[in-house]
Amino acid sequence: MTDPSGRYHHHHIAPPPIDRPDAQVPSALDEYLFDLNGFLHLKGVLGADEVAEANARIDAIPRDLARGQWHGWVQREDHPEHRGTSYQQVYELGGVFEAMIDHPRYINYLLRFIGGHETHDIYHGPAAIDEAFFSVRGPGDAIPIHSGGHELCSRTGYRYLNGRFLCGEVNVLTAFTDIGPGDGATMIIPGSHKSNMIHPAFLRRDRVHEWSSGGGGSAEDVEGAIEVHMQAGDMLLFVDALCHGSARRSNPGERRISVYRYGSAWNRPRFGHQPSPEMLARANPLARRLIHPRDPIRPPGTPARW
Numbered sequence: 001m002t003d004p005s006g007r008y009h010h011h012h013i014a015p016p017p018i019d020r021p022d023a024q025v026p027s028a029l030d031e032y033l034f035d036l037n038g039f040l041h042l043k044g045v046l047g048a049d050e051v052a053e054a055n056a057r058i059d060a061i062p063r064d065l066a067r068g069q070w071h072g073w074v075q076r077e078d079h080p081e082h083r084g085t086s087y088q089q090v091y092e093l094g095g096v097f098e099a100m101i102d103h104p105r106y107i108n109y110l111l112r113f114i115g116g117h118e119t120h121d122i123y124h125g126p127a128a129i130d131e132a133f134f135s136v137r138g139p140g141d142a143i144p145i146h147s148g149g150h151e152l153c154s155r156t157g158y159r160y161l162n163g164r165f166l167c168g169e170v171n172v173l174t175a176f177t178d179i180g181p182g183d184g185a186t187m188i189i190p191g192s193h194k195s196n197m198i199h200p201a202f203l204r205r206d207r208v209h210e211w212s213s214g215g216g217g218s219a220e221d222v223e224g225a226i227e228v229h230m231q232a233g234d235m236l237l238f239v240d241a242l243c244h245g246s247a248r249r250s251n252p253g254e255r256r257i258s259v260y261r262y263g264s265a266w267n268r269p270r271f272g273h274q275p276s277p278e279m280l281a282r283a284n285p286l287a288r289r290l291i292h293p294r295d296p297i298r299p300p301g302t303p304a305r306w
């Protein structure tokens, strides 16, 4: 409503442009629930054939690949085995993993929730992938509880102001196996991205030990944390500031997920991974900017790496 006196200025800025009009746009309810809870459960995004294809690409990686070693442009992450086995840069495996860089089911959600439209952030690009990894966990494996609004972290934090989101990092966690009770489900505390206080569970545990070799921990004893049960092909889209972790797997077999993390294009990738020249050459223009926001500028004649 216009103020007839002209005294008051309307501070609610216009909605941002939609970057991919051909792709799904978050509804008003999606935005309300994401703001309220810090996550959205997107069901049935990948079909059974896509899940099978992705699992086959993972199965092509030798199971004895040592921590830190490479399979083409995919690297096994060097973390303690009580968190299972993780492979970084899985979009390099192609197929479904490559399509997930800018998947039409969620790309507009990411760009809306990361925000920065029509601001200085956008000079760097629409957004960027921080890391893209696949995690395989067996019996006994888990990840401890971490994150939460109390951290006030630029990289992962949650913010909404004047009609715009400004999330530091939004994650797309995709299930490649069905995940139910005993399977080591992801655990979250709904709404904890806005928490002003540290959860007391953080204070009663040896956090260095539980993340270290010989340690281990899960989110199971954390009051308020709930398991997110998923069907293979479902996705959990959440702001990283949400307090999260996983249950410990007690069932036989494996739990398989991927996590693609996205943030502002002025970020750098978490571990410094770079896309391969082949990947850069074949990626569509938006996907290319998400994995490689900027080409370096050098004096004429200076050879680029690629």
Ligand SMILES: O=C(O)CCC(=O)C(=O)O
Residues within 6 Å of the ligand: 135, 143, 171, 184, 185, 186, 187, 244, 245, 246, 259
């Ligand atoms: O493994 C999970 O279920 C949760 C993943 C997680 O904690 C993370 O991506 O930071």
